[in-house]
Amino acid sequence: MRYLPLTDADRSAMLAVIGAGSIDELFADVPEQARLTAPIAGLPNHASEMTVERHMARLSANNVAAGSVPFFLGAGAYRHHIPATVDHMIQRGEFLTAYTPYQPEIAQGTLQVLFEFQTQVARLFGTDIANASLYDGSTACWEAIAMAGRITRRNKAVLSGGLHPHYVETSRTMAKFTGDVLDISNPELVADPDDDAVIAKIDGETSCVVVQYPDVLGRIPDLAAIAAAAQAKGALLIAVVTEPVALGLLESPGSLGADIVVGEGQAIGVGLQFGGPYLGLFGCREKFVRQIPGRLCGETIDADGKRGFVLTLSTREQHIRREKATSNICTNSGLCALAFSVHMTLLGGAGLANMAKLSHLRAKQTAERLGKVPGVAVVNRHYFNEFAVTLPKDARQVVRNLADAQVLGGVSLGRLYPQVDTLSGGLLIAATECTTEDDIAALATALEEVLA
Amino acid sequence: MNEINPSGWRPALGAGSVPREIETFTGNRALQLEEALLFEIGAADRSGVDFDDVPDFDLSALGPNARKAAPDLPGLSEPETVRHYTRLSRQNYAIDLGVFPLGSCTMKHNPRLDEKVARMPGFADVHPLQPVQTVQGALSAINELAVWLVKLTGMHGVAMTPKAGAHGELCGLLCIRAALEAKGDPREVILVPESAHGTNPATAAFAGYRVENIPATADGRVDVAALTARLGPDVAGVMITNPNTCGLFERDLKVIADAVHAVGGYVYCDGANFNAIVGRVRPGDLGVDAMHINLHKTFSTPHGGGGPGSGPVVLSEALAPFGPLPFTSRQADGSIKLIEEEDAHLEHPQAFGRLCAFHGQMGMYTRALAYILSHGADGLRQVSGDAVLNANYVLRSLDDVLDAPFGPAGHCMHEALFSDDGFADGFSTLDLAKGLIDEGYHPMTVYFPLVVHGAMLIEPTETESKAGLDQFIGAMRSLAERAVAGDEMLKSAPHLAPRRRLDETLAARKPKLVYKDA
Numbered sequence: 001m002r003y004l005p006l007t008d009a010d011r012s013a014m015l016a017v018i019g020a021g022s023i024d025e026l027f028a029d030v031p032e033q034a035r036l037t038a039p040i041a042g043l044p045n046h047a048s049e050m051t052v053e054r055h056m057a058r059l060s061a062n063n064v065a066a067g068s069v070p071f072f073l074g075a076g077a078y079r080h081h082i083p084a085t086v087d088h089m090i091q092r093g094e095f096l097t098a099y100t101p102y103q104p105e106i107a108q109g110t111l112q113v114l115f116e117f118q119t120q121v122a123r124l125f126g127t128d129i130a131n132a133s134l135y136d137g138s139t140a141c142w143e144a145i146a147m148a149g150r151i152t153r154r155n156k157a158v159l160s161g162g163l164h165p166h167y168v169e170t171s172r173t174m175a176k177f178t179g180d181v182l183d184i185s186n187p188e189l190v191a192d193p194d195d196d197a198v199i200a201k202i203d204g205e206t207s208c209v210v211v212q213y214p215d216v217l218g219r220i221p222d223l224a225a226i227a228a229a230a231q232a233k234g235a236l237l238i239a240v241v242t243e244p245v246a247l248g249l250l251e252s253p254g255s256l257g258a259d260i261v262v263g264e265g266q267a268i269g270v271g272l273q274f275g276g277p278y279l280g281l282f283g284c285r286e287k288f289v290r291q292i293p294g295r296l297c298g299e300t301i302d303a304d305g306k307r308g309f310v311l312t313l314s315t316r317e318q319h320i321r322r323e324k325a326t327s328n329i330c331t332n333s334g335l336c337a338l339a340f341s342v343h344m345t346l347l348g349g350a351g352l353a354n355m356a357k358l359s360h361l362r363a364k365q366t367a368e369r370l371g372k373v374p375g376v377a378v379v380n381r382h383y384f385n386e387f388a389v390t391l392p393k394d395a396r397q398v399v400r401n402l403a404d405a406q407v408l409g410g411v412s413l414g415r416l417y418p419q420v421d422t423l424s425g426g427l428l429i430a431a432t433e434c435t436t437e438d439d440i441a442a443l444a445t446a447l448e449e450v451l452a
Numbered sequence: 453m454n455e456i457n458p459s460g461w462r463p464a465l466g467a468g469s470v471p472r473e474i475e476t477f478t479g480n481r482a483l484q485l486e487e488a489l490l491f492e493i494g495a496a497d498r499s500g501v502d503f504d505d506v507p508d509f510d511l512s513a514l515g516p517n518a519r520k521a522a523p524d525l526p527g528l529s530e531p532e533t534v535r536h537y538t539r540l541s542r543q544n545y546a547i548d549l550g551v552f553p554l555g556s557c558t559m560k561h562n563p564r565l566d567e568k569v570a571r572m573p574g575f576a577d578v579h580p581l582q583p584v585q586t587v588q589g590a591l592s593a594i595n596e597l598a599v600w601l602v603k604l605t606g607m608h609g610v611a612m613t614p615k616a617g618a619h620g621e622l623c624g625l626l627c628i629r630a631a632l633e634a635k636g637d638p639r640e641v642i643l644v645p646e647s648a649h650g651t652n653p654a655t656a657a658f659a660g661y662r663v664e665n666i667p668a669t670a671d672g673r674v675d676v677a678a679l680t681a682r683l684g685p686d687v688a689g690v691m692i693t694n695p696n697t698c699g700l701f702e703r704d705l706k707v708i709a710d711a712v713h714a715v716g717g718y719v720y721c722d723g724a725n726f727n728a729i730v731g732r733v734r735p736g737d738l739g740v741d742a743m744h745i746n747l748h749k750t751f752s753t754p755h756g757g758g759g760p761g762s763g764p765v766v767l768s769e770a771l772a773p774f775g776p777l778p779f780t781s782r783q784a785d786g787s788i789k790l791i792e793e794e795d796a797h798l799e800h801p802q803a804f805g806r807l808c809a810f811h812g813q814m815g816m817y818t819r820a821l822a823y824i825l826s827h828g829a830d831g832l833r834q835v836s837g838d839a840v841l842n843a844n845y846v847l848r849s850l851d852d853v854l855d856a857p858f859g860p861a862g863h864c865m866h867e868a869l870f871s872d873d874g875f876a877d878g879f880s881t882l883d884l885a886k887g888l889i890d891e892g893y894h895p896m897t898v899y900f901p902l903v904v905h906g907a908m909l910i911e912p913t914e915t916e917s918k919a920g921l922d923q924f925i926g927a928m929r930s931l932a933e934r935a936v937a938g939d940e941m942l943k944s945a946p947h948l949a950p951r952r953r954l955d956e957t958l959a960a961r962k963p964k965l966v967y968k969d970a
Contacts, residue, residue, distance in 0.1 A: 256517070274578045
């Protein structure tokens with residue numbers, strides 16, 4: 001077995017040191033009736049690298065890769081171009097095969113990356129501080145709601161209808177067990193987001209308002225107005241960003257008054273990966289620092305007075321506080337944070353703005369072209385790189401028909417909201433700098449045929 | 453004898469030997485390179501990415517929140533970026549560099565084939581919401597891994613989506629909670645042994661339970677009498693790690709499970725240490741109802757400097773109906789159906805809900821599947837055998853110079869536990885651990901489990917060679933002797949790493965979490 005260095009001679013010599021007759025003897029503490037005496041039946045034995053690679057390649061080939069066809073999906077996961085450098089850097093064994101930096105003297109590489117990552121996220125979000133990442137956007141969203149409850153000592157959260165339904169469902173799962181009350185609504189296929197409805201729901205018991213920016217239909221809420229309304233009632237505004245590239249062209253949520261900003265970092269550096277692993281981003285005001293979930297990296301000095309970095313404020317965490325911890329999170333998304341950071345470093349502020357501008361341009365061109373397809377209407381007044389259209393048919397079936405025509409033509413709202421009949425004709429369309437003019441033409445033509 | 457230089461000749465150093473302790477202009481020390489912060493070397497208008505020229509166009513579709521200026525994020529050109537991160541990488545210790553004996557973390561070799569397959573376009577470049585007909589291969593991969601996990605553990609089903617071990621614990625407890633509530637019998641208490649990993653009580657509290665600790669016996673295992681005495685109608689379940697955090701097999705787990713089941717509770721097993729028993733023991737045979745499997749431990753997906761992990765939870769027949777959405781189901785025609793919210797009321801009506809967006813950690817599934825297929829049923833059995841052999845070899849090679857509290861009682865499982873008993877006054881486990889850094893190793897897990905004073909938990913894993921272990925053992929023996937003798941140099945170790953000991957108190961007292969321009 002190519003991954004196991006011990007030879008039979010090694011094993012015999014080591015057993016002699018131990019004073020055991022066989023490896024099986026080392027398992028004497030396992031009750032005999034539970035001890036398997038042979039490899040588990042019905043499972044194949046070991047295979048060569050070539051054999052495994054062939055099997056996995058066959059599975060891979062049985063998918064339609066996003067890059068192989070005109071592609072317009074978003075809804076919380078976006079296909080941006082990732083420079084080759086990103087993957088090379090994250091495959092450095094010193095990053096890839098390191099552990100959580102609990103021994104800072106020999107983990108300054110990971111720690112400095114985390115410090116830089118935290119700074120990049122804070123600047124992108126317009127927050128004072130940021131943490132070293134969480135699992136993904138949906139879990140970060142819940143962690144923010146829970147944190148707002150700890151800060152305000154209230155337990156009623158108002159969720160905008162524009163919040164991604166998977167984020168809503170994740171939060172709903174958790175809230176069932178923590179006693180938090182979530183005010184949930186569905187989006188409507190109208191030109192503007194539900195800012196006024198959200199503001200009307202805020203009262204003296206509200207811990208937080210959760211608003212996606214841009215929202216799940218791609219509309220752009222007036223965060224400043226919602227922040228002012230929330231803060232007037234002592235509630236916090238949590239802004240949720242599922243497409244961070246948008247912040248290359250839109251004002252940051254922090255600068256508009258959000259108290260906590262969370263998001264999904266996947267669009268920068270991580271890739272689609274069928275939904276995971278992704279990257280939870282979390283930023284907030286500095287005064288909340290001792291309530292933040294997840295790991296934090298901080299600057300300090302070593303015994304010689306040299307600048308260095310350590311994981312800090314760990315008294316919030318489970319390995320110290322056990323059942324009193326701010327969160328049970330142990331692992332974060334370190335390598336994805338590195339990928340995000342490398343990509344962001346390659347881009348810089350000007351590069352991010354350029355990528356955002358191209359994405360917006362392609363979305364605009366797509367919207368203009370699709371608006372000319374008979375029966376199709378663009379919903380949004382404003383958008384960045386994603387918008388909703390209404391179709392004269394159930395969009396779920398249209399998406400399947402488009403796929404048969406080798407076009408991945410968006411995400412149907414029916415898939416996201418299967419119980420909401422009024423949304424079944426809605427289709428979400430996203431474009432990025434990867435989208436070409438040929439792709440847009442192919443989508444429009446295929447849609448015309450499918451709807452004909 | 454040095455074969456290329458039998459005479460023992462040395463290169464001349466010129467007039468006056470250069471002292472070893474020298475200051476350099478750069479702060480670098482040859483291959484040990486210092487690296488400035490990105491914010492000190494980058495600029496917002498510098499970039500390592502070229503885009504097609506963007507024509508000026510009407511930006512009014514962005515609405516009133518359009519940005520007035522580009523974000524304040526420094527960029528670097530591509531060569532500068534490559535150098536920045538490469539230089540930083542060299543300040544890290546990693547499995548690729550040597551023994552990484554962190555107990556309970558299973559730092560084993562990460563096969564490069566797994567990296568290659570995870571990047572195949574049918575896995576890496578597919579969107580989670582593509583029509584199901586266009587992702588049959590990806591769903592098959594998830595389903596294949598699920599079948600392996602169920603068979604290796606002797607369980608009934610598996611929830612694939614938890615994103616890490618602690619997330620898996622949460623998933624398991626939510627299944628227990630949903631099952632009890634379905635019976636109209638919500639309960640309040642989860643019992644956790646005092647040797648448990650900190651995530652266990654944190655997770656139980658997060659899931660709304662009251663945590664009660666169960667003591668350990670003198671031989672490092674759960675006190676069965678104390679546990680069964682506490683059982684009653686208010687106990688929702690127990691969380692037990694097996695093998696436990698002392699590196700010992702909980703011999704009485706089946707007895708415990710039967711007792712818990714008799715009072716209507718459930719058994720959660722923390723599977724963090726599954727590497728010790730994979731292919732040799734099936735938790736399902738021991739009465740376990742739920743167990744998370746850290747794919748980043750047992751099935752060797754890379755730790756990545758702190759994630760991403762992946763923590764699928766295998767479930768018993770009693771708990772499987774309550775597992776979260778989504779999941780995959782192989783149909784009679786061989787195709788894979790994805791059960792999401794749309795079909796849940798028909799196919800999985802008791803699901804407790806959703807744990808995260810999309811389908812979990814696909815990139816970890818493909819790596820773990822490649823790892824499992826490479827080893828096969830026979831290879832995985834050899835994995836646990838060699839892991840336990842290596843740990844016992846370390847235990848018996850060091851127990852004459854270090855106190856092994858449970859050593860006299862018999863063999864350990866996949867990790868060897870020592871205490872600081874016998875060190876000179878004022879010398880601690882931390883000193884020995886930092887000394888290990890100077891010897892070119894990552895320290896073992898220290899001060900955990902809490903039930904042993906100054907604990908040192910060493911998990912060598914199966915991917916260390918005997919020669920590699922012999923050198924590690926030599927270093928440990930030398931350090932143990934210095935700690936017993938009271939060698940002051942050890943108290944200020946490490947001396948040779950990129951940084952000396954760091955001031956963690958300063959970092960926590962005045963948190964500086966982001967770079968601010970001077």
